[in-house]
Amino acid sequence: MRRIKLPAHIALIMDGNGRWAKRRFRPRSYGHRMGVQNMVRICSHAFRLGVRIVTVYALSTENLFRPKEELDTLFDLIRTYFSKKKDKLLEMGVKINVIGDLSVFPADIRENILRVMDETRSLTDGLFNICLDYGSRQEIVRAVNAAVAQGRFVDEASFSALLQTGGLPDPDLIIRTGGEVRLSNFLLYQAAYSELYFSNKMWPEFSKRDLEKAIENYSARDRRFGNVEEED
Numbered sequence: 001m002r003r004i005k006l007p008a009h010i011a012l013i014m015d016g017n018g019r020w021a022k023r024r025f026r027p028r029s030y031g032h033r034m035g036v037q038n039m040v041r042i043c044s045h046a047f048r049l050g051v052r053i054v055t056v057y058a059l060s061t062e063n064l065f066r067p068k069e070e071l072d073t074l075f076d077l078i079r080t081y082f083s084k085k086k087d088k089l090l091e092m093g094v095k096i097n098v099i100g101d102l103s104v105f106p107a108d109i110r111e112n113i114l115r116v117m118d119e120t121r122s123l124t125d126g127l128f129n130i131c132l133d134y135g136s137r138q139e140i141v142r143a144v145n146a147a148v149a150q151g152r153f154v155d156e157a158s159f160s161a162l163l164q165t166g167g168l169p170d171p172d173l174i175i176r177t178g179g180e181v182r183l184s185n186f187l188l189y190q191a192a193y194s195e196l197y198f199s200n201k202m203w204p205e206f207s208k209r210d211l212e213k214a215i216e217n218y219s220a221r222d223r224r225f226g227n228v229e230e231e232d
């Protein structure tokens with residue numbers, strides 16, 4: 001890659017697993033399995049390039065309404081991912097953090113998630129956020145209720161701190177694969193000034209080079225945060 005401005009925080013909407021599998025006459029479960037493999041490949045590449053934080057939308061609150069058979073597959077993939085002892089991302093010294101409501105998961109998955117979070121707590125080479133049973137509107141409503149319960153007014157900073165991403169810098173770049181052009185209830189508050197990048201590739205086929213192209217595209221953008229460009 002030529003000299004570029006790296007986003008410190010990339011968020012990924014990994015869409016298109018089902019369609020990718022269907023086009024290959026395979027079940028959706030195969031698409032999700034390949035999707036997890038690609039998640040590890042692409043996220044470790046992002047850290048290797050120097051990105052500090054990667055946040056993935058692995059399971060939305062709305063995804064929980066999918067047919068039981070598909071949910072079983074997704075839960076199994078999550079179970080396997082968090083029970084594995086070794087992972088490229090763990091080997092890279094990345095801290096793993098889960099954002100979302102864990103109560104939907106069976107106890108064994110919950111325990112493994114908490115164990116991985118605990119074991120990687122002190123790692124500092126990067127932060128990998130996995131959003132599970134996450135919904136941004138629900139997150140915002142919960143934060144409002146928390147402020148009301150505490151009987152206090154909030155400002156932008158204190159409100160951000162009440163979100164499930166509290167303490168994290170906002171994503172600089174949000175990438176969505178799968179050809180859809182929307183945020184689908186992902187990081188709505190945090191995305192206020194994020195650069196958005198949409199790829200027509202399905203998630204399992206989104207390559208390391210595609211990630212680099214997205215970063216190059218980001219790098220060429222002029223981020224003004226509502227301000228005007230400074231004159232030379």
Ligand code: FPP
Pocket residue numbers: 014015016017018019020032035036039057058059063077078081130178
């Ligand atoms: C969207 O594809 C993807 C999902 C609903 C889940 C994807 C999740 C992973 C790849 C990672 C799971 C995470 C861990 C930690 C194991 P889709 O099924 O909506 O695709 P479609 O739009 O083609 O139907």
